[in-house]
Each structure stands twice: as C-alpha cells, then as structure tokens.
Amino acid sequence: MQLLPPLGRADATLRGTPNAELLYHCQIHWDSIFPGFAQSGSFLATFQSSPLVRSVCYALAASHLRHLCPNHRPHLVAEYSHRATALAEYKHQLSLTQAQLGQSGFNAMLLGAVLFNLLAFPLFPTEAHTTITTRGGSPWGGLDREAELGWLTFQSGVGPLMRSMLVYLPRAFAFLSTIWQSPQPRGQTAFPNVGIRPPPVPKVWVRFFQLDEDNLFAQLAPTNPVMPSASTLAGGVRLLVRMTAYIRDLEPVQANAVIYLAFMFKAQRDFRALLVSEHPRAWWIYGYWAGLMRRFPDLWWCRDRAERQYTAIREWLAGLDMSDDKELWAEMMAEYAHTSVWPPTEVEMIYPPPNAE
Numbered sequence: 001m002q003l004l005p006p007l008g009r010a011d012a013t014l015r016g017t018p019n020a021e022l023l024y025h026c027q028i029h030w031d032s033i034f035p036g037f038a039q040s041g042s043f044l045a046t047f048q049s050s051p052l053v054r055s056v057c058y059a060l061a062a063s064h065l066r067h068l069c070p071n072h073r074p075h076l077v078a079e080y081s082h083r084a085t086a087l088a089e090y091k092h093q094l095s096l097t098q099a100q101l102g103q104s105g106f107n108a109m110l111l112g113a114v115l116f117n118l119l120a121f122p123l124f125p126t127e128a129h130t131t132i133t134t135r136g137g138s139p140w141g142g143l144d145r146e147a148e149l150g151w152l153t154f155q156s157g158v159g160p161l162m163r164s165m166l167v168y169l170p171r172a173f174a175f176l177s178t179i180w181q182s183p184q185p186r187g188q189t190a191f192p193n194v195g196i197r198p199p200p201v202p203k204v205w206v207r208f209f210q211l212d213e214d215n216l217f218a219q220l221a222p223t224n225p226v227m228p229s230a231s232t233l234a235g236g237v238r239l240l241v242r243m244t245a246y247i248r249d250l251e252p253v254q255a256n257a258v259i260y261l262a263f264m265f266k267a268q269r270d271f272r273a274l275l276v277s278e279h280p281r282a283w284w285i286y287g288y289w290a291g292l293m294r295r296f297p298d299l300w301w302c303r304d305r306a307e308r309q310y311t312a313i314r315e316w317l318a319g320l321d322m323s324d325d326k327e328l329w330a331e332m333m334a335e336y337a338h339t340s341v342w343p344p345t346e347v348e349m350i351y352p353p354p355n356a357e
Contacts, residue, residue, distance in 0.1 A: 016078030022061040033064045034118075035299055036258030042178040043111075050108035052093065055086035056115040060301075063122055067300050083119060086112065098165060106168040107175045113158050114176075117264045123304045139275075139283050139316045158265065180258050192259060194242040194266075195220035200349040201245045208332050209241055209281060210234050217352040233281055236270040240285055244292070248344050252295035260296070263289045280320055284332060287313030291339030310339075 046053050059082035066075040198217040211234050243266045274282035293306035322329040338345050
C-alpha cells in the first residue's frame with residue numbers, strides 16, 4: 001500500500017490529536033475511512049498540493065478516531081479544527097476566478113466536496129444522545145434542521161460551481177475516475193451520469209413523484225436542464241429519482257459505496273427547499289436513500305445517521321393522513337420498508353428508449 005506524503009511544517013500547528021497520528025491512522029485504516037477510494041497517485045498528489053483536500057482528510061481521520069474512542073476529546077478538537085480550516089479554504093477557492101482556479105484547482109475542489117460529504121454526515125456526540133419523536137409532529141423530530149441537513153447545505157453550492165466551470169468538467173471527471181474503486185459491473189461507470197444516460201425507473205415512482213412519463217428520460221445536461229419548474233415536486237426530485245433508481249439495483253459492496261454517495265451530488269437547493277417545507281414525497285425519497293445506505297452496516301460515517309433518519313422518516317410518514325391517495329402511498333411505503341434488502345424486490349420498471357443514451 002502506498003503511503004501518504006510527509007507532513008509540511010504548517011500542518012503541525014492545529015490543536016488536538018497531532019497530525020502525524022492522523023496521517024498514520026489514514027495509512028493504516030484507509031479502506032475504512034475512505035470506502036471506495038483508491039489510494040492512487042492522483043489522490044496522493046492532490047493531498048500533497050491542496051490544503052483543502054489535506055484538511056478534509058485530517059478531519060476525516062479525526063472523526064473516525066472519535067467514533068472508535070468516543071470519550072477522547074483531542075480527536076474531537078482535531079476534527080473541529082481541521083473542518084474549520086477546510087471550510088475557510090473552500091470559501092477562499094470559491095472566490096477565485098476560473099482562470100485563477102485552473103484545472104488542478106477545480107479537480108481538488110470537487111474531490112474536497114466529495115470528501116466533505118463523508119465528513120458532514122456522521123453524528124456528533126450531542127446528536128447521538130438526542131431522542132427523536134416524529135409521529136404526529138414533523139420529520140425533524142425536534143432536531144435542529146440545519147444540523148440534520150448540514151451536508152446538503154454544503155452540497156447545494158456544488159451544482160452552481162460545476163455549471164460555472166463547465167470547461168473543466170470533462171477532465172475533472174476523468175481525474176475522479178482514477179480515484180473510484182468501483183468494480184463497474186454490467187457496464188456501469190464509476191461516476192454515473194444519470195442526467196445523460198438515464199436508468200430504468202420503477203413505474204410506481206413515476207406516478208408518485210408526478211413525473212411526465214413522455215419526458216421521463218430527456219437529457220438533463222448541466223448547460224440546458226430539461227425539467228419542470230424547480231418549484232414543483234417533479235422539478236426538485238427528477239434527477240434524484242434517476243439516481244436513486246440507479247443505486248437501488250447496485251450491489252452494496254464497499255467498492256460501490258461512493259456511487260451510493262452520488263445521491264448527495266444530485267440533491268441540490270431545490271430539493272433542500274422541499275425538505276424544509278416538509279413535503280412528504282421529498283422526505284420519502286430522502287428516507288429511502290437513507291435506507292439504501294443501511295445496506296452498508298460497516299460504514300462508520302453514515303451508519304448511525306442513516307439508521308436514525310430512515311426510522312424517523314418512516315415513523316413520520318406512517319402518521320400522515322394520506323387518505324386522498326391511499327393505495328399509492330401504501331405501495332410506496334411497502335417499497336420503503338424493503339429498501340435495505342438486497343437484491344431489491346421486483347417491481348414493474350419503465351426503461352429508457354434505445355436513443356436515450
């Protein structure tokens with residue numbers, strides 16, 4: 001196994017668990033901390049050159065240590081310190097022009113955004129001991145909505161960033177493809193573009209999310225998104241429906257964990273607005289994805305939050321009055337109940353026409 005590059009002097013100044021210990025922990029527990037990521041030359045070179053990627057990696061190592069040793073305060077201090085450093089660096093890079101950022105800078109920002117999702121999703125100590133009560137209330141269960149959707153708040157800025165840097169996207173995706181460890185079964189790609197190459201979608205989902213079946217598989221290119229108004233349910237979830245349908249049928253092996261994570265990249269600000277307004281169907285697909293993540297019981301960064309959100313959302317949805325669409329909701333809740341099962345239950349699918357790709 002390759003070793004990460006040595007620390008620079010500036011890296012040794014943060015409080016908490018020493019960086020040398022964090023670095024060693026990354027090397028020894030790479031597969032656990034970075035599931036689905038190859039310790040490739042591209043990753044290592046970016047770690048060495050990018051303060052953003054380096055700070056996020058240190059924070060992830062500290063977060064992993066915190067989960068292994070919950071009462072060891074230096075790990076928590078190191079996690080908070082490196083997280084703050086990474087956020088400051090991310091904000092700085094967002095202020096740069098396209099020319100100032102360059103291809104390598106954009107590559108590092110995308111990798112940093114991916115890693116930040118792993119960092120934003122684990123429960124913090126105060127969250128882990130919070131009691132949730134959702135039946136008859138709200139899907140938040142009395143929790144801080146900003147804390148619950150912190151990863152989505154961060155992620156909502158990635159879409160506009162990518163659209164503003166279209167010239168760098170092809171090479172950035174090629175760069176990321178050198179990092180993913182996906183086995184790519186049945187012709188699947190390590191970085192699926194469901195906006196251009198749509199997967200089959202369960203027919204009942206199309207009705208549930210009020211999608212236009214005639215336009216279901218239209219290309220959703222970043223430069224010219226073909227979708228309904230973002231204020232509608234269909235406009236907010238259409239790309240997520242495709243992504244969720246894709247990973248629904250994807251074998252839950254560790255090398256595919258990063259593809260399951262791709263849901264986060266498709267969940268942009270329009271979807272977040274639906275969640276904040278407590279739209280039941282938007283919460284269904286969020287809870288369903290949390291259920292899909294339960295297929296990975298050993299993923300430390302998502303296990304606890306995914307379990308909590310899947311269960312809480314199911315309880316909240318079960319307490320809603322859906323008498324106006326009772327049969328459809330019953331079918332979708334039955335689907336929800338089996339989301340963690342692999343292989344998935346068989347349902348009638350709508351397949352894209354041959355020319356959809």
